[in-house]
Amino acid sequence: MISLYSTDFDRSLKAPLYTQLYEKIRSGILGGSLQRGERLPSLRALAQQSGLSVTSAQLAYDQLQTEGYIYSRPQSGYYVAELPQAAFDPQKTEREFVQYTAEKTAWRVDLEAFDFRGWKRCVDRVYGDYRHLLLTEGDLQGEAALRFEIAKYVQEARGVQASPEQVVIGAGTQQLTGHLARMLRRQSLNLISVEDPGYLPIRRMLKDEGFTLAKIPVTQEGIDLERLPVNVPSAVYVSPANQFPTGAVMPISNRYKLLQWAEENHSLIIEDDYNSELRYFGRPIPALQGLDAAGCVIYMGSFTSTLFPAVRISYMILPETMMPVFSETKDAYLQTCSRTDQLALALFMEDGSYHKHIRRIRTLYAKKLQQTVQAFQRYGKGQVTPQDTRSGISLLLMEEEGLDEMAFCRRGEALGARIIPAEYQGAHHEKHLIFYYNRIPVDEIPELVRQLCRG
Numbered sequence: 001m002i003s004l005y006s007t008d009f010d011r012s013l014k015a016p017l018y019t020q021l022y023e024k025i026r027s028g029i030l031g032g033s034l035q036r037g038e039r040l041p042s043l044r045a046l047a048q049q050s051g052l053s054v055t056s057a058q059l060a061y062d063q064l065q066t067e068g069y070i071y072s073r074p075q076s077g078y079y080v081a082e083l084p085q086a087a088f089d090p091q092k093t094e095r096e097f098v099q100y101t102a103e104k105t106a107w108r109v110d111l112e113a114f115d116f117r118g119w120k121r122c123v124d125r126v127y128g129d130y131r132h133l134l135l136t137e138g139d140l141q142g143e144a145a146l147r148f149e150i151a152k153y154v155q156e157a158r159g160v161q162a163s164p165e166q167v168v169i170g171a172g173t174q175q176l177t178g179h180l181a182r183m184l185r186r187q188s189l190n191l192i193s194v195e196d197p198g199y200l201p202i203r204r205m206l207k208d209e210g211f212t213l214a215k216i217p218v219t220q221e222g223i224d225l226e227r228l229p230v231n232v233p234s235a236v237y238v239s240p241a242n243q244f245p246t247g248a249v250m251p252i253s254n255r256y257k258l259l260q261w262a263e264e265n266h267s268l269i270i271e272d273d274y275n276s277e278l279r280y281f282g283r284p285i286p287a288l289q290g291l292d293a294a295g296c297v298i299y300m301g302s303f304t305s306t307l308f309p310a311v312r313i314s315y316m317i318l319p320e321t322m323m324p325v326f327s328e329t330k331d332a333y334l335q336t337c338s339r340t341d342q343l344a345l346a347l348f349m350e351d352g353s354y355h356k357h358i359r360r361i362r363t364l365y366a367k368k369l370q371q372t373v374q375a376f377q378r379y380g381k382g383q384v385t386p387q388d389t390r391s392g393i394s395l396l397l398m399e400e401e402g403l404d405e406m407a408f409c410r411r412g413e414a415l416g417a418r419i420i421p422a423e424y425q426g427a428h429h430e431k432h433l434i435f436y437y438n439r440i441p442v443d444e445i446p447e448l449v450r451q452l453c454r455g
Contacts, residue, residue, distance in 0.1 A: 142169025
């Protein structure tokens with residue numbers, strides 16, 4: 001039998017002594033010093049041999065027995081269990097870990113684009129004044145304080161008419177789309193019309209949820225209303241204030257026509273109001289939901305673009321008639337949006353920091369957009385032509401004939417800029433790219449574009 005005396009025990013370690021005893025016996029079993037079926041010392045004998053207490057010896061045996069290395073016989077003692085040959089693999093070694101060093105991101109980032117000090121103050125208040133709230137489960141619908149601030153904000157900034165009870169908060173668009181899909185199915189709505197071109201991730205999510213999708217072309221005035229289905233209840237997904245990726249704005253006459261279509265066909269409108277605050281010419285276009293008198297519009301918004309990507313907080317505002325449907329489904333799913341982030345954002349909005357931040361980034365992003373357009377006009381001739389939508393966080397680039405778009409995108413990635421092909425063809429079937437400028441420091445844009453276009 002192997003020696004279990006105390007000479008090997010390191011009492012300076014933070015780990016309890018019984019775990020060192022457990023490891024020693026376990027190593028003896030796996031190393032072959034203790035054979036299967038071999039009887040082990042009694043608790044008192046093990047305590048004497050190891051120099052530890054009987055309690056420590058009991059804890060070591062309990063752990064070994066729980067994991068199946070040993071077993072006990074009533075009135076007889078402890079014995080080494082029979083293990084499969086794979087347990088004795090001599091090649092098996094413990095993985096060694098070295099100190100983790102956070103890698104720098106490959107993407108350009110603009111640390112001046114967000115007030116991290118102001119955000120930290122709000123997070124500190126959560127951990128100080130509201131830490132008791134972090135010790136219980138959060139509201140499945142979202143924190144009441146944040147729902148109140150969202151309802152107040154969208155009324156002031158977007159003309160949305162809603163109470164906090166109609167706001168549903170989720171950890172990004174994906175979670176909310178899942179909730180929405182379940183509600184639409186309960187209302188027997190299986191057909192959803194989507195913009196073409198449009199936001200691909202939403203299309204994929206809706207398709208994965210089993211909906212039939214009808215692609216409706218987008219014109220300079222938004223979605224082609226004449227192509228919407230009639231005499232059948234359905235839903236339509238639109239971005240009337242800032243269509244992606246074209247930037248088209250739906251005029252007021254078409255908005256009323258769309259609302260009329262929804263009411264007459266017992267259908268719903270899913271209004272994605274992404275980046276609507278980020279308009280750099282005139283005032284932001286009011287939301288479609290504010291014109292809805294029949295309760296046909298589901299309003300969706302997100303803080304990912306206006307705050308920073310690590311904060312995954314999105315929300316939807318449901319018509320009052322849909323709240324009972326949501327209540328029937330919500331209890332089966334957990335709230336996956338960080339309660340800490342929700343409360344911090346509520347404080348950030350309450351003290352006016354979010355409003356101040358929006359005003360600031362409008363000015364900053366307008367400069368970035370201007371620099372980006374001018375740089376592509378100067379260096380992109382023969383490759384791409386910028387198409388300024390005067391809003392959002394990205395710029396649409398029309399490809400010139402012969403451009404290797406994948407090589408262009410790879411060059412952008414190597415320079416730390418995000419560029420992706422757009423599922424969009426213009427009137428003459430031109431191909432397009434989407435260039436995201438919002439995270440690039442404004443003074444780095446001209447040189448980055450120059451290097452990108454000159455390869």
